[in-house]
Amino acid sequence: MTRTRAYHDGELRKEDFPVSAVSDFLAEPDTVVWVDLCEPSEADLGELAGELGLHRLAVEDALQEHQRPKLDRYDGHAFLTAYAVRPGSADEPTTTAELAVFITPRALVTVRKDDGFDIEGVTRRWDQAPDLAKAGVPFLLHGLLDDVVDGHFDAVQALDDDVEDLEDLVFDDRPDTGELQRSSFRLRKNLSALRRVVVPVPDVVASLMRPDLRLADDTTRPYFEDVRDHARQAADHTEALRERLTTIRETQLNLQSDRLNLIMKKVTGWAAVIAVPTAVTGFYGQNVLYPGNGTVGGFWVSTTVMLVLSVGLYVLFRKRDWL
Structure with missing residues (x-):
């Protein structure tokens, strides 16, 4: 499935047009284009790469799965990899949806590896901020990253609630040791999955704000800084949760040792x-x-x-x- 939009001088001019028409819109001045591809074939992405002059290595990375969050710069465009996150719990795993983004001076191309990423949420953010649309590609990129980072923050908050429940379970008068260990193991797996995709994001956003990319100008820089601050909070919170889970495990072992000593003393x-x-x-x-x-x-x-x-x-x- 392909989604397209064209903005002219900050106003949405047309959407859901064929990819073959991208070059026609880009021929017009003050026009920026967004193209979204979901599970594209090599031929589909190759057609768009020819339209926009995308680098072959970037196209290969966009088609391959399990790329790390990163920002690569090529002649004429940049390539970004990020992950959307759906929160897990003590009973369900955390799931991620990989997203590849091509950033050119007048076009933004998003490549979704599956339909796990809610692209509708991104378009709603764009529609709710028409005052920034004149910024062009930085406006589109900010809305995309803001949605991704907010998802990271929500996932971290959900995991924090699960960790609090686990802390309460540790200090029960008669704790279920088996359930406690299973919940702790699942939370550690969810945290590991979350940490891999959240921790690198602040550095990626900081790289996008470099002057040579010309994405963060006086108008958009405060918005990118806000996204970077939220990404840093999510990353720091993730590291704090990692320490809390380690502390919970140590506390659980200490309590088990104390209970064993008490039993041995009474016996x-x-x-x-x-x-x-x-x-x-x-x-x-x-x-x-x-x-x-x-x-x-x-x-x-x-x-x-x-x-x-x-x-x-x-x-x-x-x-x-x-x-």
């Missing part, structure tokens, strides 16, 4: 209490004569010794919080 205390009557009855069960052997008095003496020593140990261990 040892009860074993000591039980050992006293065992020792007394073992002594009085000897096959030799001793004072009180075979008499009622000897029975009561042994019973009294067992009770006194057992109660004494119980009271002592309770005072020391061993039981």
